[in-house]
Amino acid sequence: MSAVRVGFGVLGPVTAWDGAGGVIDVKGPRHRAVLARLIVARRRVVPVSHLVADLWEDDPPEGAVGAVRTFVAALRRALEPDRPPRTAPRLLVTEGPGYALRPAPDAVDAWRFEQAVTAALPPEEVAERLEEALGWWRGPAYADFADQAWARAERSRLAELRLRAVERQAEARLATGLAAEAVPDLDAHVAEHPWREDAWRLLALALYRTGRQGDALAVLRRARALLVEHLGVDPGPRLRALEADILRHAPHLDPAPDTAGSVWAQAAAAYDRSVPSGARARLESTMSLMRDLAVTGGAGLVAARRHRVAAIAAAEELGDVELTARVIGSYDVPAIWTRSDDPAQAAQVVAAAGGALAAFPPTAPEATRARLLATIALESRSGVPVVGGGAAERRTGVLGSRGDTGRSEGAPAGVTDRGTRGAEAARQAEEIARRLDDPALLAFALNGVFMQSFHRTGLAGRRDEIGAELVALSARHGMDTYEVLGHLIRLQARCALGDFAGADRHAAAAEGLAERHERPLVGVFTGWYRALRLDAAGHATPDEAETAYRDAAARLDGAGMPGLERGLLPLAVLCMRVRRGLPVDASWLDDRRRRPPHRTTGETDWGPYEPWVRPLLLAAGGHPEEAAAALREVPDPPGDLLMEAMWCLVARAAVAIGDREAMRRARDALAPAAGELAGAGSGLLSLGPVSDHLAALQDPG
Known part of the structure; x- marks a missing residue:
C-alpha cells in the first residue's frame, strides 16, 4: 500500500535515485522520456496512446504500443529491483488504458520545490528553506526534453516558480533585516530577467535599506529605461510609488523594529540577573x-x-x-x-x-x-x-x-x-x-x-458536549488554546455523527483561531479532516482520495507527534478501500512469517494498529487458517479515537473466514455505536456507517 521509496529529479536532466541516494540506470532516452512524461502527469494515468503520440510526434512506427510496454517493463525492473516475480508493481502501476507513476508526495524534487515555495512559514524560516530548495536545481527543468511539446507547459510553470522563489527569498530577507544579503542575488536576478518589475522593486528597496539611496534611485531609473525602450510601457504603479517614497524618505520603507524580540531579550537578561540560578522559582x-x-x-x-x-x-x-x-x-x-x-x-x-x-x-x-x-x-x-x-x-x-x-x-x-x-x-x-x-x-x-471518554464505543455525543462546553468556557474567558481544542473535539464528534457540515464549521473556526494565535499544529488535524471530507463526499476517485491522504500525511513530517504519525497513512488508505468495497492489498505479507515488514525495508509500517489489521490482510491474502489464529490472539482495541475502526476491521476479518466468536465480540463491542460512522470520530479516516458492519456480522447465534 505504501509507495516504494525512490526519488526523482526533474529540476535539470531527468534522473532517479534509490533509497541510498545512488543514481538508478533508467536505460535509454525513450525510457527516460516515458518516466518524465509520467512525472509531468503528477500521479494521474497517462493512456498508452498518449505516450505513443508524445514519444513519436510525427509518425509512430508499427509496434509503438509494444515498444512503450517494453520501456515500462524495463523501468519497473530498474525502479523496483526487489519486487518478487508475478507481484503487482507499486510504483509504476497499470490502470485502465495506461500507466501512472505513484511516488511519495516528497519523492519528486519539483513537487518538494513547489511545497517549499508555497509553504506558509515565518519569514526567518522562508529564507532558509528557499535557500535549500533553490539548491535542488541542476539546470533548466526537464532539461533533456526542452523541445518536447508535452513538457513545455510544465517547464514554463517551474521556471516561473523558480523566479518567484528568488523574489520570495528576497522578501523574507528584507522582512528579517537582512537587506544587504538580498542585494547580490537580486542584482543577478534582474540582470538575467530584466522584465520582472517586482524584482527591480525589491532590489531598490534592499539598496535603500542598506543606506544606498542614490543606488536605489538609479536602479529604478534603469528599470524605467528598459521597460520604455524595449517594451514601450511605463513602470507599474508599485515601482512609481517606491521611487516617490524613496525621494521623501517615507517612514514605512524602514524595516519595522523587532519590538517583540527586543522585549524578550531584555526581559530574559533581567531575569537572569535577578533570579539566582539555583532558585526554585526558575523551575x-x-x-x-x-x-x-x-x-x-x-x-x-x-x-x-x-x-x-x-x-x-x-x-x-x-x-x-x-x-x-x-x-x-x-x-x-x-x-x-x-x-x-x-x-x-x-x-x-x-x-x-x-x-x-x-x-x-x-x-x-x-x-x-x-x-x-x-x-x-x-x-x-x-x-x-x-x-x-x-x-x-x-x-x-x-x-x-x-x-x-x-x-x-x-x-x-x-x-x-x-x-x-x-x-x-x-x-x-x-x-x-x-x-x-x-x-x-x-x-x-x-x-x-x-x-x-473512550471506555466503550458510541460516545461521540458525550464528547460533543465536552467540546461545546470547552468552546463556550474558553470564549468567555479568553483561553484560545482550549477554544481551539473544543472546536477540534467537536469536529471529531460531528464527523462520527455524520454531520460534516457541522464539522466544516468547527474546522474553519479552529483554523481561524490558529492563524490569529499562531498555533501551527491545528493545520495538521484540519488538513487530515479535509482529506477525510474529500473521501467521504464520494466524488473523489480512490486515487484522488489516496493522494489527499498522502498530502495530509506529509504535513506530519516534523510535527513532533509520533503517536499520531506512525501507521496512520496506510490505515487511512486501507479503511478507504474497505469502505468502498475495493480489494484489500495484502502485498505487505512476508511469505515466511506472515508478519509485516519493518519500516527500514521501505514496506508498509502499520505501527500500533498492526494487531487489528493483520487478520483482515491475512484473510485477503488467502490465508484463512492464519487469519483465524490471528483473530484468536487479537486483543480488544485500546479505548481511543480509533476503537470503532479497529473493531470494524476485526469484524470484516471475522466475517471473511466465518469466525463466529470473533463476530460476536465485534458485534457486542460495536452495538452502542450503531448510529455513528466508524473511525470518523478521529476526524482523520472512516470505514463508513457502523450499522453496515453490524449488518454484515448478523447474529452469530
Missing part, C-alpha cells in the same frame, strides 16, 4: 515556558516534552512536594489525540503525579491537587498505565479505592487499571474545578474528561 518559570513552547509544534513540542520530565525530576530532588505538584500541574497543554507520543515518558509523569498526590499535605491548595488529577487523566491515555495505588495514596483518598490494591485482577504490582484510575482522576479534577469556579482549571479538567 516554575521553566514550565510556563515549556507550555508555550509545546503549542508551537515540531521541534518545540519535542523539546517541551523532554525538558518537562527534566524539570519534574529536578523538583523531586529538592524534596518539596508542593513545588513538585505545581511544576507537574502547570503543564496544562491541550491534547486532542488519544495515543501518547511517548508512552514511557507519559508513564513517568503519571507516576510522579501519583507520588505527589500520595504525599500531598491536607493543607495544600485544592486547585494544585486538581491539576495533578487532571494531569493523570490526561496522560493516562491509550497504552499508558497508571502507576500508584500505594498505602499513602489510599489513606488520602487519592482517586478513590479498588479493594486493597487499586489494581485490576492480573495487573502487575504498582500498575492500576488505566481506564478506571484515569476516569476517576478526571471526575475528581472536574468536581474540584467546578466547586472552585476556576475556568482555567475546569478547561484542563475537561480535557482529562475527554481523554477518558
Whole structure:
C-alpha cells in the first residue's frame, strides 16, 4: 500500500535515485522520456496512446504500443529491483488504458520545490528553506526534453516558480533585516530577467535599506529605461510609488523594529540577573515556558516534552512536594489525540503525579491537587498505565479505592487499571474545578474528561458536549488554546455523527483561531479532516482520495507527534478501500512469517494498529487458517479515537473466514455505536456507517 521509496529529479536532466541516494540506470532516452512524461502527469494515468503520440510526434512506427510496454517493463525492473516475480508493481502501476507513476508526495524534487515555495512559514524560516530548495536545481527543468511539446507547459510553470522563489527569498530577507544579503542575488536576478518589475522593486528597496539611496534611485531609473525602450510601457504603479517614497524618505520603507524580540531579550537578561540560578522559582518559570513552547509544534513540542520530565525530576530532588505538584500541574497543554507520543515518558509523569498526590499535605491548595488529577487523566491515555495505588495514596483518598490494591485482577504490582484510575482522576479534577469556579482549571479538567471518554464505543455525543462546553468556557474567558481544542473535539464528534457540515464549521473556526494565535499544529488535524471530507463526499476517485491522504500525511513530517504519525497513512488508505468495497492489498505479507515488514525495508509500517489489521490482510491474502489464529490472539482495541475502526476491521476479518466468536465480540463491542460512522470520530479516516458492519456480522447465534 505504501509507495516504494525512490526519488526523482526533474529540476535539470531527468534522473532517479534509490533509497541510498545512488543514481538508478533508467536505460535509454525513450525510457527516460516515458518516466518524465509520467512525472509531468503528477500521479494521474497517462493512456498508452498518449505516450505513443508524445514519444513519436510525427509518425509512430508499427509496434509503438509494444515498444512503450517494453520501456515500462524495463523501468519497473530498474525502479523496483526487489519486487518478487508475478507481484503487482507499486510504483509504476497499470490502470485502465495506461500507466501512472505513484511516488511519495516528497519523492519528486519539483513537487518538494513547489511545497517549499508555497509553504506558509515565518519569514526567518522562508529564507532558509528557499535557500535549500533553490539548491535542488541542476539546470533548466526537464532539461533533456526542452523541445518536447508535452513538457513545455510544465517547464514554463517551474521556471516561473523558480523566479518567484528568488523574489520570495528576497522578501523574507528584507522582512528579517537582512537587506544587504538580498542585494547580490537580486542584482543577478534582474540582470538575467530584466522584465520582472517586482524584482527591480525589491532590489531598490534592499539598496535603500542598506543606506544606498542614490543606488536605489538609479536602479529604478534603469528599470524605467528598459521597460520604455524595449517594451514601450511605463513602470507599474508599485515601482512609481517606491521611487516617490524613496525621494521623501517615507517612514514605512524602514524595516519595522523587532519590538517583540527586543522585549524578550531584555526581559530574559533581567531575569537572569535577578533570579539566582539555583532558585526554585526558575523551575516554575521553566514550565510556563515549556507550555508555550509545546503549542508551537515540531521541534518545540519535542523539546517541551523532554525538558518537562527534566524539570519534574529536578523538583523531586529538592524534596518539596508542593513545588513538585505545581511544576507537574502547570503543564496544562491541550491534547486532542488519544495515543501518547511517548508512552514511557507519559508513564513517568503519571507516576510522579501519583507520588505527589500520595504525599500531598491536607493543607495544600485544592486547585494544585486538581491539576495533578487532571494531569493523570490526561496522560493516562491509550497504552499508558497508571502507576500508584500505594498505602499513602489510599489513606488520602487519592482517586478513590479498588479493594486493597487499586489494581485490576492480573495487573502487575504498582500498575492500576488505566481506564478506571484515569476516569476517576478526571471526575475528581472536574468536581474540584467546578466547586472552585476556576475556568482555567475546569478547561484542563475537561480535557482529562475527554481523554477518558473512550471506555466503550458510541460516545461521540458525550464528547460533543465536552467540546461545546470547552468552546463556550474558553470564549468567555479568553483561553484560545482550549477554544481551539473544543472546536477540534467537536469536529471529531460531528464527523462520527455524520454531520460534516457541522464539522466544516468547527474546522474553519479552529483554523481561524490558529492563524490569529499562531498555533501551527491545528493545520495538521484540519488538513487530515479535509482529506477525510474529500473521501467521504464520494466524488473523489480512490486515487484522488489516496493522494489527499498522502498530502495530509506529509504535513506530519516534523510535527513532533509520533503517536499520531506512525501507521496512520496506510490505515487511512486501507479503511478507504474497505469502505468502498475495493480489494484489500495484502502485498505487505512476508511469505515466511506472515508478519509485516519493518519500516527500514521501505514496506508498509502499520505501527500500533498492526494487531487489528493483520487478520483482515491475512484473510485477503488467502490465508484463512492464519487469519483465524490471528483473530484468536487479537486483543480488544485500546479505548481511543480509533476503537470503532479497529473493531470494524476485526469484524470484516471475522466475517471473511466465518469466525463466529470473533463476530460476536465485534458485534457486542460495536452495538452502542450503531448510529455513528466508524473511525470518523478521529476526524482523520472512516470505514463508513457502523450499522453496515453490524449488518454484515448478523447474529452469530
